[in-house]
Amino acid sequence: MIVAQRKNIPELLDIVEKHRKVLLLGCGTCVTVCLAGGQREVGIIASALRMAAKLKGRPLEVEELTIERQCDNVFLEQAAEAIKRNDAVLSVGCGAGVQAIAERYSNKPVYAGLNTAFIGILEERGVWTEKCAACGECVLHLYGGICPITRCAKHMLNGPCSGSREDRCEVSPDRPCAWQLIYKRLKDIGQLDRLKELKKPKNWRSSQSGGFRKIIREDHRV
Amino acid sequence: MKTEVFEPKILAFCCHYCAYSSADLAGVMRIQYPPNVRIIRTPCTGRLETEYFMKALENGADGVLVAGCLEGGCHFVEGNLCAKRRVNYTRDLLEEIGIEKERLRMVNISAAMARPLADVITDMVETIRKLGPSPLKSKTNLTNLTKLETRS
Numbered sequence: 575m576i577v578a579q580r581k582n583i584p585e586l587l588d589i590v591e592k593h594r595k596v597l598l599l600g601c602g603t604c605v606t607v608c609l610a611g612g613q614r615e616v617g618i619i620a621s622a623l624r625m626a627a628k629l630k631g632r633p634l635e636v637e638e639l640t641i642e643r644q645c646d647n648v649f650l651e652q653a654a655e656a657i658k659r660n661d662a663v664l665s666v667g668c669g670a671g672v673q674a675i676a677e678r679y680s681n682k683p684v685y686a687g688l689n690t691a692f693i694g695i696l697e698e699r700g701v702w703t704e705k706c707a708a709c710g711e712c713v714l715h716l717y718g719g720i721c722p723i724t725r726c727a728k729h730m731l732n733g734p735c736s737g738s739r740e741d742r743c744e745v746s747p748d749r750p751c752a753w754q755l756i757y758k759r760l761k762d763i764g765q766l767d768r769l770k771e772l773k774k775p776k777n778w779r780s781s782q783s784g785g786f787r788k789i790i791r792e793d794h795r796v
Numbered sequence: 797m798k799t800e801v802f803e804p805k806i807l808a809f810c811c812h813y814c815a816y817s818s819a820d821l822a823g824v825m826r827i828q829y830p831p832n833v834r835i836i837r838t839p840c841t842g843r844l845e846t847e848y849f850m851k852a853l854e855n856g857a858d859g860v861l862v863a864g865c866l867e868g869g870c871h872f873v874e875g876n877l878c879a880k881r882r883v884n885y886t887r888d889l890l891e892e893i894g895i896e897k898e899r900l901r902m903v904n905i906s907a908a909m910a911r912p913l914a915d916v917i918t919d920m921v922e923t924i925r926k927l928g929p930s931p932l933k934s935k936t937n938l939t940n941l942t943k944l945e946t947r948s
Contacts, residue, residue, distance in 0.1 A: 584892065614845065621847065630894075
């Protein structure tokens, strides 16, 4: 899932500075799971914004709404009326959600209330970690299901770097060395021989180079 | 000239298994505590979410008191520890907003601690009295708590 974090309240207040009526729009998918922009967070942030605005003597109405998915036009339709009756939208969805609204409602200012951080998983209660860099050319099958691009601080395809201490990364001792994990995992599944193979430099054209990426499925087009 | 004494309105979320019972006990023992608190009984302080504290303060409470079981003594094992973390999170959020974090406080009280509960309430009332009315009050007409009183 996409993991995001709330911007702080003074920053949010600055973002909506020019508006009196703001729709705080939550998203019921990823950001609900990572406790950043779901219905509950919308309630909390709306309260906080209203209080912060009052303290500054600024008139600010904040309408609360959470839809199932902001990055999907079908679901966005449910927010149409609310978007129309407000001066601006403060989206607490991920970056994709914010842009989906902005594209669909071209005359309405749309702002991001979250900092979209990464694609990750819930490691334990209240802890999320990055697992995928969305590089566009997955190499997980070569490394026992552990991504060296994301989890090795140096993104090494032919590791380890020899900088690790015990099983800890030298960049940050609170992180495990991804290559230690890869070695252990490959050993456990009997595929250690994969490490003998020298990996060629990765083709990064499938990643961020050349602007945004696009996938077209002709079989699903109408 | 008559000077008005500020009487804070404090919302107290009291756990059914401890603080609420101790408030009851305080009544039985005829222990006095300031009438500034409005007690809401909760099944466990772990039931309380950040938005409850936010809405209470937004709607005109001068302070919010969360009274749960002693640490290690929660009827639901660790509900009071969850509440403690949420209260701390909300206190940080209040600072971000510009509201004194002392307006929200969590205490741990057992069902037999009637006197300490009265002391805690007295202390909370005095703290809020020193802080003054909620800074939101002068800038808003929200008086939901007063409305609640007139309704009951």
